[in-house]
Amino acid sequence: MLFFPSLNKLFVIMKLDQILDMLGNDTRREILQLLSEGPCYVSQVSQELNVGQKAIIEHLKLMHHAGILETRDKKIEKGRPRKYYGISQEVILEVKIGHRLFDISDISPVFDNELLKTFPKLEHITAKLEMLSHLTEKDRMVELESIYKQLEDERDDLDTAKRIVEYFLGQVNREIQSQKLEKELSDIGF
Amino acid sequence: MLFFPSLNKLFVIMKLDQILDMLGNDTRREILQLLSEGPCYVSQVSQELNVGQKAIIEHLKLMHHAGILETRDKKIEKGRPRKYYGISQEVILEVKIGHRLFDISDISPVFDNELLKTFPKLEHITAKLEMLSHLTEKDRMVELESIYKQLEDERDDLDTAKRIVEYFLGQVNREIQSQKLEKELSDIGF
Numbered sequence: 360m361l362f363f364p365s366l367n368k369l370f371v372i373m374k375l376d377q378i379l380d381m382l383g384n385d386t387r388r389e390i391l392q393l394l395s396e397g398p399c400y401v402s403q404v405s406q407e408l409n410v411g412q413k414a415i416i417e418h419l420k421l422m423h424h425a426g427i428l429e430t431r432d433k434k435i436e437k438g439r440p441r442k443y444y445g446i447s448q449e450v451i452l453e454v455k456i457g458h459r460l461f462d463i464s465d466i467s468p469v470f471d472n473e474l475l476k477t478f479p480k481l482e483h484i485t486a487k488l489e490m491l492s493h494l495t496e497k498d499r500m501v502e503l504e505s506i507y508k509q510l511e512d513e514r515d516d517l518d519t520a521k522r523i524v525e526y527f528l529g530q531v532n533r534e535i536q537s538q539k540l541e542k543e544l545s546d547i548g549f
Numbered sequence: 550m551l552f553f554p555s556l557n558k559l560f561v562i563m564k565l566d567q568i569l570d571m572l573g574n575d576t577r578r579e580i581l582q583l584l585s586e587g588p589c590y591v592s593q594v595s596q597e598l599n600v601g602q603k604a605i606i607e608h609l610k611l612m613h614h615a616g617i618l619e620t621r622d623k624k625i626e627k628g629r630p631r632k633y634y635g636i637s638q639e640v641i642l643e644v645k646i647g648h649r650l651f652d653i654s655d656i657s658p659v660f661d662n663e664l665l666k667t668f669p670k671l672e673h674i675t676a677k678l679e680m681l682s683h684l685t686e687k688d689r690m691v692e693l694e695s696i697y698k699q700l701e702d703e704r705d706d707l708d709t710a711k712r713i714v715e716y717f718l719g720q721v722n723r724e725i726q727s728q729k730l731e732k733e734l735s736d737i738g739f
Contacts (some may be wrong), residue, residue: 376578379569379572379573380573380574380575381573382569383569383570383571383572383573383574384570384573385570388566388569388653391651395646395648395649395651396649427646446646446648448647449645449646449647449650449715449719450645450646451643451644451645451646451647451712451715452644453642453656454572454641454642454643454644455639455641456585456617456639456640457585457636457638457639458585458636458639459585459586460585460639461581461585463578466643466711466712467712468712468715468716468719469709469712469713469716470713471709471713474709474713477706481710481714481717484717485717488717488721496728499728500725500728500732503721503725503728504725506721507718507722507725510717510721511718514711514714514715516667517707517710518656518711519661519664519667520668520671520707521656521708521711522641522656522657522658522659523658523660523661523664523665523668524704524707525641525656525657525658526658527660527674527678527700528658528700531693531696532697534693535693535694535697538686538690
């Protein structure tokens with residue numbers, strides 16, 4: 360059994376601009392959603408989404424070229440091997456648009472033991488993962504589900520904290536700009 | 550002087566799918582980046598980006614229709630008033646693509662006093678904001694810049710924590726799936 364298999368390190372370098380180009384299409388978003396559940400071959404995708412094969416092939420090729428999708432050939436009993444398309448790697452990207460704010464960034468999952476130490480709550484949750492091997496199979500499953508739930512809660516908390524930080528960053532930025540403007544005006548005698 | 554002006558509450562409801570459609574184009578991303586620095590009129594945008602006015606007008610109309618941009622007429626000395634385009638509101642969106650993971654969500658800035666209490670470090674930073682009015686103008690500016698820096702650091706920390714949480718969520722999810730598969734296989738006698 361693979362216990363926490365290491366992620367594929369041979370990440371394709373994906374350009375965020377290219378990913379946004381790919382995401383700017385309804386059918387391609389639907390394809391990505393479908394493939395996130397598992398690899399499919401062309402006619403499967405075409406049937407699931409009720410979109411012609413020719414269009415599906417075009418979209419799949421584009422996304423493969425952009426590095427979001429990977430392909431794998433699978434032998435079948437008769438005929439040529441089937442080409443399966445799947446998500447190549449996890450990617451999380453964040454787009455910020457606002458006043459004096461424009462940023463597209465890659466916030467894909469990472470692991471860093473050093474950084475983990477600065478988040479005691481998180482370290483506590485993940486420490487439980489190391490205890491798993493001492494458990495019976497049934498208890499391990501219960502514990503895994505419980506850890507998953509805790510991680511989800513932690514993610515929600517972090518999202519909330521982030522949204523609040525962004526709110527204050529916006530407010531403080533606006534205040535700084537307005538103070539600067541006031542100073543400029545008073546400097547020229549208004 | 551407006552001190553922390555309240556945000557415009559009349560938010561246009563933006564559909565995330567529509568925003569992604571808008572973001573899926575290089576010129577539109579460039580327009581958004583330009584307008585994040587301040588409102589512009591058509592020929593300004595056209596000159597700055599070195600793209601024909603006809604194409605610019607088309608892109609601006611699309612983004613206005615999608616609710617990302619707002620317009621404002623500004624009188625000029627001679628001739629018709631000039632139509633300025635600007636970012637309508639701050640929006641932060643997050644796209645996650647991976648194995649058993651597909652999510653597009655709006656994580657735009659929010660403020661919630663109740664939630665703030667659960668983040669002591671954040672509450673500490675924001676408490677300083679309330680002390681600002683006691684300061685001289687010069688000290689206030691220094692303090693604002695310092696708070697801004699702290700908030701940025703906090704945002705970086707939260708981003709890091711989130712990426713680590715996402716990493717573990719992926720790992721735990723894979724482990725759960727592999728345990729389920731093992732159980733299924735053993736149930737049918739493998």
